[in-house]
Amino acid sequence: MFTSTFTFAKGQYDDAFHALDAVIAGVARAIPGYLGEEAWENAETGLISNVYYWDSMEALQALMQHPEHIRAKQLQARWLKGYQVVIAQVVRTYGDQGIPHPLAATS
Template sequence: MFSSTFIFKAGQYDDEFHRLDQQIAEVARTTPGYLGEETWENPGAGLIQNIYYWESEEALLQLIKHPAHLEAKSKQARWLDGYRVVIAQVLREYGDGGLTMQNPPA
């Protein structure tokens, strides 16, 4: 499994931001190999994290190379006050079964 974590500080959003954000989320969720996602906020630091989980690096790369993602990346300075992305290979996942990943595939 792979994860892609998008960490950002929100700036000023507009209609174009919301359109692209929704489009990218839909593309991710319909990409074969998508496993789910989680979102976290740190209000004190003003940071937001979107974490997507993928079966393979190839599945993740489908989103990274999608035109909507490339467009948003090229325009990010209009909407964000900074960002970074962490791509990781997940070695293991475990727990007591009481928590499941948000938005698992249907």
């Protein structure tokens, strides 16, 4: 399993941003191998992180190579004040099942 974490600083959003964001989310969720996602905001820094979970690197690469994802990367400076992406391999997950999590079924 793999994660792609997209951390960004908000800029000024407009209708075009929201439309493209919805398209990208739909594309990600439709890719075979998509396992789920989470979003976090750091109140101290104002940064937002979206974590996407994938069952394989191929599934993750399918999103990264999608034309709408490429377009979003080209346009991101219109709406964001900066971003960072971290791709990681999941070594292990565990928990008490007390909270819902995209990987809870794989623990």
